[in-house]
Amino acid sequence: MELSGKVIQKLPLQEGTGRNGNPWKAQSAVLETQEQYPRKVCFEIFGEDRINNNPFEVDDVITISFDIESREFNGRWYTSIRAYRVQKGVPEQAAPAAPVAAPAAAPMAAAAPANTTPFDASANDESTDLPF
Numbered sequence: 001m002e003l004s005g006k007v008i009q010k011l012p013l014q015e016g017t018g019r020n021g022n023p024w025k026a027q028s029a030v031l032e033t034q035e036q037y038p039r040k041v042c043f044e045i046f047g048e049d050r051i052n053n054n055p056f057e058v059d060d061v062i063t064i065s066f067d068i069e070s071r072e073f074n075g076r077w078y079t080s081i082r083a084y085r086v087q088k089g090v091p092e093q094a095a096p097a098a099p100v101a102a103p104a105a106a107p108m109a110a111a112a113p114a115n116t117t118p119f120d121a122s123a124n125d126e127s128t129d130l131p132f
Helices: 047-053
Strands: 002-010 013-016 023-032 039-044 063-073 076-087
Touching: 013 076, 023 047, 039 047
Parallel strands: 039 076
Antiparallel strands: 002 023, 002 063, 013 023, 023 039, 063 076
C-alpha cells in the first residue's frame, strides 16, 4: 500500500534490545495527507538499515510504501503501520492517496427526476438491457 503527504512531526528515535539480545531501532513520524479532508497517519520505520536508507525531515512531502499489521495483547488489539520505503515527493502517475477512513458524506445535490417508466424484463429492446 502507498500513502502520500507531508511530514508534520518526527517522533524521537526509539531503541532497545529484543528478547534474543539483538538491538533494535524504530523511527515514528506523523504524515498528513493532502486531500480535501486531510488525515493524520502515524507510521514507523523499523530497523537501523531502513531508517538510514530512508531519510526524511519535518515538512518533507513524501510517499510511503507500508504494511498494516494488528496484534492482540491482554485482550486489546493494536495496529501498526510499518513503512518499508520512503520516497521524497509525490509520484506523478499516482492518484490521490486512498483515504484511511471514509470521509463524511458530501451534501446531496438536487435529486434527478425519478424514472417513472416501469421496467419490462420481457422487452427485447436493447435500451433496457442491463450492462452486467
